[in-house]
Amino acid sequence: MALLAYQNMVSKTRYNVRVFYTHAGCTLVALNPFQPIPDLYSLDVMKEYHCAPQPQEFKPHIFIVAEEAYRNVQSQLAPVNQSLVVSGESGAGKTWTSRCLMKYYATVAASSSLVKSQDTVERIERRVLDSNPIMEAFGNACTLRNNNSSRFGKYIQLQLDRFQLLVGASVQTYLLEKTRVACQPANERNFHIFYQMMKGATEEQRKEWKMPHEQHFMWLPNAEKTIEEDCFHETLKAMIHLGINTERQRQIFQVLAGILQLGNVNFSSLTDESKPCDLEEQAAELLCVPADELHTCLRVMTLKAGKQSVLKPCTQAECSMRRDCLAKVIYAQLFEWLVTLINNSICADSSTWCNFIGVLDVYGFECFQVNNLEQLCINYANEKLQQHFVAHYLRAQQVASDEYVSEGLQWSFVKYQDNQSCLDLIEGSPISVFSLLNEESRLNRASDAKTLRVRLEKELSDNANISWDKFSKVPHFTVAHYAGKVSYQIQGMVEKNKDPVPPELISLLQKSNNSLLHQLFTDKETEIPTTKGLSKVTVVSKFKNSLERLMMILHSTTPHYTRCIKPNPDCQPLTFKKEEVNILLWL
């Protein structure tokens, strides 16, 4: 409602005269200009907002939000720690805004006049900013909606010392879309890093990575499309700043090249497949594992029956699944390792910082033609954040007005209750979509979409937020989210929730002579995927836990909300299509 009231203000006229920011209650609305506006974000503008006695009297700007949070820390009023929640649909400008906020603090909270050596100080700010190109190279991809779409969520904590100077940072990431490594949606691309390598490699590197010019890679679709983010050089520079030495870089790129080669390995039931084919030999060489063992791992599964093991040849489809699983698990572990490395490089010693400003950049609400577990998790996260927003809005209203039962408050209460009901449906105890999904996932039998569909209907039909299209033949359930109804396809959901990794694949990777790859699957600190812990660790239980930790942080901080808006669906510069915007202003 707060945003609706401001709908007219965020109008075409406003956008066309280049007014991109509007205050809407406790939210800053940011319209994406889809073209660089350097004057709006220059160093001088930053300083102007930072030095102003009353920045809120200036034109609405993301720097007002940044400065307000900063001054809250300076004033030490509880809760001193701050969270900047940046939301919006894909392509709306969340990552851009988060980067802008980080640059603001790296500038205004820079400790240039301090006793510490200038060198150390510069290094920390640079390193914090350098975490962006690496995370984006490995975690972002070109999609239909955004050329630089983040395929993971992140919460960046900027650590400030008692003089409110930036002394370090840490990053927490959420739910990387690892399926993209082995399966790219039509007209979309794989993660940027693969294209950066292919386009930026020297002849020598091409040889080393077995990537000749004429080679076509199945997992590199739309390689002819060149985008701004295909900048290998930037990633390499950032890696060096973060302390990833050339040997480590070599290991990383070899592993990535190995993944690409895996994508070209096909399985046939017709030809003699008793020996590794050339492509398998190449993949094995890049991953530094024995080729014959890779060959066997992809084609034979080990079934455990009590203490006995039985070997069973895989079907063609099972072989492909194992190949994809191998690629996904390697990439996901590599991404996690990089995040840990970034944290080790930028995180300040706990004795040196006392407060933080957190920046949250999470995927917006998603509703595609076919939605599955990924969308359910993303929309669940949005539902949680929406509830946090409504609760904050309610509190703000209560503080601002004595007239408790004002129209706004009533509206907020209704919204809060709707939200709660939807969350109960998804994550509630004892029975909810998640609990039933987990139960199905923990049963030691092949998943059956119809069985889960029947259970959901039987156990949850009392909740008004769930429904079923009686005429649909595809097993599904529809959830009425705060932002609209979404139908989720049940087929494949249980399997995705189990996310099983055959132990043979892990054992193979543990034998790798690439010390990085070996470390990714043996290191005690990184969580190694395993089928043993299946009874507890499912995708939704893990996601729910990480989200609960995030909500605890949000609840303990002073929140600031920025809602990014995509003014047109085609990412056209300075183009405003009103209908589109109206649909988005659902709050």
Ligand SMILES: Nc1ncnc2c1ncn2[C@@H]1O[C@H](COP(=O)(O)OP(=O)(O)OP(=O)(O)O)[C@@H](O)[C@H]1O
């Ligand atoms: N304030 C801005 N000024 C200029 N360009 C912008 C601004 N905000 C966003 N953009 C442009 O819009 C594009 C999409 O923005 P961004 O990648 O931040 O979207 P997002 O909301 O993070 O999307 P996703 O959820 O897909 O990651 C950027 O690549 C950038 O070119």
